[in-house]
Amino acid sequence: MQKQPSEPMTNCKHPNKTKVLFGPVATIFSSTKTGTWRIVKPVVDQEKCSFCGNCQKYCPTDVVTIQKETENRGVSFDFDYCKGCGICANVCPKECIAMIPERGE
Amino acid sequence: MMRKMLDGNGAVAEAMRLAKIQVVSAYPITPQSPISERLADFVADGSLNAKYIRVESEHTAMACAIGAQLTGVRAGTATSSVGLALMHEVIGVAAGCRVPIVMPIVNRALVSPWSLWCDHQDAMAVRDSGWLQFYVENAQEVLDMTLMAYHIAEDQRVQLPAMVCLDGFFLSHMTDVVIVPDQETVDCFLPPFKTHNLYLDPNDPMFINDLTPPDDFTEMRFQQQDAFDKALKVIPEIMDKFTVMFGREHFMVEPYCCEDAEAVLITMGSMSGTAKHTVDQLRKEGKKVGMIKILSFRPFPVDLLRQYLAKVPRIGVLDRSASLGAESGPLSIEVRAALIREKDQQDIFSFIGGLGGRDVPPETMEKAFNLLLADKPLRNTVWVDVKENALNIREVIV
Numbered sequence: 474m475q476k477q478p479s480e481p482m483t484n485c486k487h488p489n490k491t492k493v494l495f496g497p498v499a500t501i502f503s504s505t506k507t508g509t510w511r512i513v514k515p516v517v518d519q520e521k522c523s524f525c526g527n528c529q530k531y532c533p534t535d536v537v538t539i540q541k542e543t544e545n546r547g548v549s550f551d552f553d554y555c556k557g558c559g560i561c562a563n564v565c566p567k568e569c570i571a572m573i574p575e576r577g578e
Numbered sequence: 579m580m581r582k583m584l585d586g587n588g589a590v591a592e593a594m595r596l597a598k599i600q601v602v603s604a605y606p607i608t609p610q611s612p613i614s615e616r617l618a619d620f621v622a623d624g625s626l627n628a629k630y631i632r633v634e635s636e637h638t639a640m641a642c643a644i645g646a647q648l649t650g651v652r653a654g655t656a657t658s659s660v661g662l663a664l665m666h667e668v669i670g671v672a673a674g675c676r677v678p679i680v681m682p683i684v685n686r687a688l689v690s691p692w693s694l695w696c697d698h699q700d701a702m703a704v705r706d707s708g709w710l711q712f713y714v715e716n717a718q719e720v721l722d723m724t725l726m727a728y729h730i731a732e733d734q735r736v737q738l739p740a741m742v743c744l745d746g747f748f749l750s751h752m753t754d755v756v757i758v759p760d761q762e763t764v765d766c767f768l769p770p771f772k773t774h775n776l777y778l779d780p781n782d783p784m785f786i787n788d789l790t791p792p793d794d795f796t797e798m799r800f801q802q803q804d805a806f807d808k809a810l811k812v813i814p815e816i817m818d819k820f821t822v823m824f825g826r827e828h829f830m831v832e833p834y835c836c837e838d839a840e841a842v843l844i845t846m847g848s849m850s851g852t853a854k855h856t857v858d859q860l861r862k863e864g865k866k867v868g869m870i871k872i873l874s875f876r877p878f879p880v881d882l883l884r885q886y887l888a889k890v891p892r893i894g895v896l897d898r899s900a901s902l903g904a905e906s907g908p909l910s911i912e913v914r915a916a917l918i919r920e921k922d923q924q925d926i927f928s929f930i931g932g933l934g935g936r937d938v939p940p941e942t943m944e945k946a947f948n949l950l951l952a953d954k955p956l957r958n959t960v961w962v963d964v965k966e967n968a969l970n971i972r973e974v975i976v
Contacts, residue, residue, distance in 0.1 A: 494776060494784075495676045495737065495775050495776075495798070495801045495805075496675045496676045496775065496776060496786075496787075496798055496801070497674060497675065497786070497787050497788055497789075497790045497794075497798060498675075498776050498784050498787075498788070499784070499785040499788045500783075500784055500785075
């Protein structure tokens with residue numbers, strides 16, 4: 474699972490100076506990589522997959538890559554940003570995408 | 579320095595120009611419209627170097643002002659009545675994110691009944707939203723208080739947005755002689771805008787107004803309350819600085835003939851002038867009366883009120899808005915809460931008057947004073963200028 478970064482994303486101009494800010498503000502962007510939101514992740518049965526491309530078309534965050542031609546033939550996901558919504562599994566005509574819990578059963 | 583004939587709206591616009599606002603995002607509404615129009619004129623004739631954003635609603639006017647001010651400039655907007663109500667959500671954002679915007683509120687009644695005219699209901703509806711609130715008495719005070727409001731709001735100890743509340747028509751459209759200070763003196767008084775807190779900078783990103791869990795929410799509210807507590811000290815400091823530089827005095831609470839008074843009436847806004855006049859008249863008749871004008875409603879100057887009212891046996895509060903379903907009007911509730919700790923219980927009476935544009939002439943003030951001085955104690959809240967046939971004004975044939 475994508476780990477939440479603990480360091481600020483910004484390069485602090487004055488690394489030794491600190492300042493207190495008032496009100497609702499975040500300078501550590503812990504949730505911008507939407508993969509941190511995921512509780513289930515898609516796993517593809519590559520043997521059953523027909524490479525139709527439905528999962529790629531319907532993916533709301535465009536994280537699906539399909540490689541048909543190369544030697545590493547298969548469907549892969551960018552898990553930095555995959556939220557685990559499960560739309561790919563729902564639209565798969567071969568029903569070969571399973572949503573597996575991130576933290577185990 | 580120049581003497582000009584200005585109405586309250588004109589005085590506000592002059593003050594905003596002198597404060598060198600760099601972004602204007604305002605939506606016109608009666609009786610505030612002349613402010614937006616005049617600022618547009620200033621931008622057009624080049625006397626105000628600002629970007630004028632023609633927004634489609636008050637909600638957006640405030641949202642734009644917040645965004646603009648977070649980039650490090652003064653942003654200007656102004657509104658009235660239902661415009662302020664439409665802003666309600668983003669009013670809280672400006673306060674919570676501690677964006678020190680100064681916004682003139684031209685006080686007008688809230689619906690329903692529809693009204694274009696003055697009372698304080700609109701500003702009272704946002705009295706707990708985390709904005710400083712100043713209710714001014716005349717056009718000169720409009721200009722002076724707006725300039726001071728920038729200084730107070732932007733003070734590093736405060737960092738709260740501020741509303742300068744001026745009575746619709748009575749102040750906004752009434753022409754008066756106003757002393758307009760020159761730019762150099764204002765520049766000496768009011769430091770250039772500097773962001774002390776949150777800012778928008780693509781090279782140093784911040785995520786502002788993010789979702790705050792219960793773990794931090796209370797602390798952020800407490801930070802706001804702490805700023806109001808500090809403002810109680812900062813406001814008199816800045817008022818003193820203003821007096822030194824411009825020669826005019828303003829007070830968070832202004833007592834008038836209260837030392838030996840048997841009855842004191844507390845007011846806010848333009849009717850305070852009428853109250854002073856009535857005190858003078860009644861004093862000539864030998865009645866020992868006085869009045870107190872509250873300029874700063876937020877923060878509410880509890881200690882000053884206790885000090886000025888310590889020896890006054892009978893106190894009346896004239897509210898220009900109603901807190902429907904409550905015991906009395908909002909100002910009256912605050913005054914009662916402030917004085918409840920005094921050892922000897924004082925008699926505090928509540929009046930409601932001047933709603934929806936109804937004039938508050940000396941006769942109404944006199945009636946309130948006479949009720950205060952009467953032997954028969956008052957009960958409940960007196961609607962001091964309500965017609966006797968109030969429940970029967972639309973009789974129809976059926």
